[in-house]
Amino acid sequence: MIGRLHVVTDAAGGRAALDAVRAALSGGAPVVQVRTKTGSDRERLAFAREVVVLCRAAGAQCIVNDRVDLALAARADGTHVGADDLPVEVVRRIAGPSHLVGGTARDPERAAELVAAGADYLGVGPAFATSTKDGLPDPIGPDGVAAVAAAVRVPVIAIGGLTAARVPLLRAAGAHGVAVVSAVSGAADPAAATRELLAALDAS
Numbered sequence: 001m002i003g004r005l006h007v008v009t010d011a012a013g014g015r016a017a018l019d020a021v022r023a024a025l026s027g028g029a030p031v032v033q034v035r036t037k038t039g040s041d042r043e044r045l046a047f048a049r050e051v052v053v054l055c056r057a058a059g060a061q062c063i064v065n066d067r068v069d070l071a072l073a074a075r076a077d078g079t080h081v082g083a084d085d086l087p088v089e090v091v092r093r094i095a096g097p098s099h100l101v102g103g104t105a106r107d108p109e110r111a112a113e114l115v116a117a118g119a120d121y122l123g124v125g126p127a128f129a130t131s132t133k134d135g136l137p138d139p140i141g142p143d144g145v146a147a148v149a150a151a152v153r154v155p156v157i158a159i160g161g162l163t164a165a166r167v168p169l170l171r172a173a174g175a176h177g178v179a180v181v182s183a184v185s186g187a188a189d190p191a192a193a194t195r196e197l198l199a200a201l202d203a204s
């Protein structure tokens, strides 16, 4: 079963993002998602490789956002794809049965399609408003997450505006776990923020 806390890297990548990954892993993060949106493919691959090495040493899983080629080249555990990325069934065909494949769903219909296509888990959101990513639709709230969770049998990872205080709402909605960017990367103490999120997940 996939971990309940996905710490997603700040899209800028680089040293600061790697420091946040190190801190999150020291705080016990079970899953790190490499999410880079800038830089050359070589730079993005180098970053993903560094995160994979850190995750291996910590016993955590590493998932690469958007790009199955970079995920395989970096020997990551999985790939997460959204509406603009390669389709889940294509990623599955390229990466094989043991590769974790996640897809983004915002409603039960899309969720069912992604599971039928071979998704191992779903990222579902935006649960709440977030300034981390532009162009997102309106937040679906805990009720929207609950509608998706009720429609599928794979783990649902809620994303968007997640904080430790909001974890119980999402767990009550049926989410297996949560994915966060700013709650860890933007924290003064990312290791402590990770521990706080994990404690909230354990308690709910």
Ligand SMILES: Cc1ncc(COP(=O)(O)OP(=O)(O)O)c(N)n1
Pocket: 006, 008, 033, 035, 065, 066, 080, 081, 082, 083, 085, 102, 103, 104, 122, 123, 124, 133, 157, 159, 179
């Ligand atoms: C766990 C999780 N859920 C959803 C997303 C969003 O992915 P995507 O739709 O591909 O958008 P970008 O992250 O590429 O902007 C995610 N990354 N992780």
Ligand SMILES: Cc1nc(C(=O)O)sc1CCOP(=O)(O)O
Pocket: 104, 124, 125, 126, 127, 129, 130, 131, 132, 133, 136, 159, 160, 161, 162, 179, 180, 181, 182, 183
């Ligand atoms: C990258 C991303 N995808 C989302 C979606 O709903 O698909 S919300 C989001 C940003 C999550 O960042 P934060 O934890 O800082 O709110």
Ligand SMILES: [Mg+2]
Pocket: 065, 066, 080, 081, 082, 083, 084, 085
């Ligand atoms: Mg994407």
